[in-house]
Amino acid sequence: MPVTPHGALLVAGTTSDAGKSALVAGLCRSLHRRGISVAPFKAQNMSNNSMVTPDGGEIGRAQAMQAHACGLTPSVDLNPVLLKPGSDRTSQVVVRGRADGQVSALSYRTRTGALKEVVVDALTRLRSRYDVVVCEGAGSPAEINLRATDLANMGLAEAADLPVVVVGDIDRGGVLAHLFGTVAVLSPSDQARIAGFVINKFRGDPALLAPGLDQLRALTGRPTFGVVPWSDRLWLDAEDSLSAVADGVLGRPGPPLGDQWLRVAVVRLPRISNATDAEALACEPGVAVRYVTEPSRLLDADVVLLPGSKATVSDLAWLRDSGLADGVLAHAAAGKPVLGICGGYQMLGRRITDEGVEFTGSVDGLGLLDLEIVFDPEKHLGTPTGTALGEPVTGYEIHHGRVVRSGDPGLVGDEGSDRGNVLGTHWHGLLENDSFRRVLLGRLADLAGRTGFAVAPDTSFAAERTAQLDVLADLVDGHLDIRALDHVISHGPDPDLPVVASGLAESRR
Structure with a gap:
């Protein structure tokens, strides 16, 4: 075996969205394909894309994807601390899969001492069970103002x-400046842990980059383990970022099997959660999925999807203020289909009442479903199974809102709502069920008048996700120095690495 059992590696990034999640998934998949038992780990994630594990806890969606790359069932140990932003100033804290209060950026720092024990315990358990644990940092280790309470990077x-x-x-x-600067601002003891670099999303001639990499090594004493090229095949399971949910077509839709496209508009709410729910639709030939943020983008849509939200009531207010609520109502009045998931489902009802989870009071919903919602202080987590549109389905639930009255037929057994052209459910992951998705797409196309749209008979969402993980592993195997990385995982960084001179590189504790 090329790596020593119980080895580990931390993948940090110069910035958020630098490619940490993808690189961890690719490394995990590469190790797994070589027969090495491997697990992913992210000590502290900040994301509203989450899922429920079979052991009943909530973790970041990216860690569930990375677990799939390893051939593992997701567990709360993979992401022991999850922060879910509900506003620009506050986040819900999820510890070992369970909600544990709200924090601000400042108040959170008072909790990091106790949380560090939770984090280290989870990582210790993983390292005892697997040959390798590939850890993912959060944000950037160069955020030296946060170093004293850091849980996810150099801490x-x-x-x-x-x-x-x-x-x-x-x-x-x-x-190159980002990589050099990241090392230079760290203390000497932290610098000693930086083994080298990886450059991500490269387009162009590698010969033009090579002199810069040589100079980077001369300046830092550290190698670049490889340059990963850009790939337009990689789009599933994107972490929370502006690029992941900006206006634009999701994925790379294949041409329609019939002579018409089905156009799906996903409203990009300010606090959108589980935006990945729409990805299963984007895997289908002839289905063009686009995120939208203003009303004119609804005019040529066949289907409108209201996704989940971490701040349902304030996002509902934004929906009205932006004019999108009127667009959704007009779309439904024309008989065209509207689908709501979790927070989006709650917005479609008649009334939402809350006694302190998000606000205190009651607000009117859009009134497209005969539904009343009350927010419970305790978050509901579940991994239910059932039948929807005559097909077996599984999913997962993450919500405070509880249905206290519904006059609509159920969509998933007695759950959810099916009011003809307006449908809703609390279940995330419902669209990942292939047979259900095919029946639903046929119904949506009929309601939208897209008689020339043909539903593909054999699209497998699970197979597409696995294929993308294999693309990541192929990129890692083809463009990184795997032998050198194996040595780092087993033996750590070169003990003779130099300290990079900087006025900031002082010991900070």
């Missing part, structure tokens, strides 16, 4: 004695 590397690889996104520009 984790110090606590668990981890070697670190720093990944930078060259597509943003300035990647």
Whole structure:
């Protein structure tokens, strides 16, 4: 075996969305394909894309995807601390899969001492069970103002004695400065853990980049383990970021099997959660899925999808203020289909009442479903199974809102709502059920008048997700120095790495 059992690596990034999640997934998949038992780990994630594990807890969606890359069932140990932003200033804290209060950026720092024990315990358990654990950092280790209370970057590397690889996104520009600067601002002891670099999303001639990599090594004493090229095949399971949910077509839709497209508009709510629910639709030939943020984008849509939200009531107010609510109502009045998931489902009802989870009071919903919602202080988590539109389905639930009255037929057994052209459910992941999705697409196309749209008989969402993970592993195997990374995982960084001179590189504790 090329790696020593119980080895580990931390993948840090120069910025958010530098490619940490993808690189961890690719490394995990590569190790798994070589027969090495491997697990992913993210000590602290900040994301409203989450899922429910079979052991009943809530973790970041990216860690569930990385678990799939390893051939593992997701568990709360993979992501022991999850922050779910409900506003620009506050987040819900999820500890070992369960909601544990609200924090601001400042108040959270008072909790990090206790949370570090939770994080280190989870990582210790994983390292005892697997040959390798590939850890993902959060944000950037260069956020030295947060170093004293850091749980996910150099603080984790110090606590668990981890070697670190720093990944930078060259597509943003300035990647060499980002990599150099990330090392230079760290204390000497933190610098000693930085084994080298990976450059991500490269387009162009590698010969033009090579002199820069040589100079980067001369300046830092650290190698670049490889340059991963840009791939337009990678779009599933994107982490929360502006690029992941900006206006634009989701994925790379294949041409329709019939002579018409089915156009789906997903409203990009300010606090959108589980935006990945729409990805299963985007895997279908002839289904064009687009995120929208203003009313004119609804005019040529065949289907409108209201996704989940971490701040349902304030996002409902934004929906009205933006004019999108009128667009959704007009779409439904024309007999065209509207689908709501979780928070979007709650918005479609008649009334939402809350006694302190998001606000205190009651607000009117859009009134498209005969539904009343009350927010419970306790979050409901579940991994239910059932039947929808005559097909067996599974899914997962993450919500405070509880249906207290419904006059509509159920969509999933007695759950959810099916009012003809307006449908809703609390179940995330419902669209990942292939047979259900095919029946639903046929119904949506009929309601939209797209008689020339043909539903593909054999699209497998699970197979498409696995194929993308294999693309990531192929990129890792083809463009990174795997032998060198194996050595870092097993033996740590070169002990003779130099300290990069900087006025900021002082010891900070």
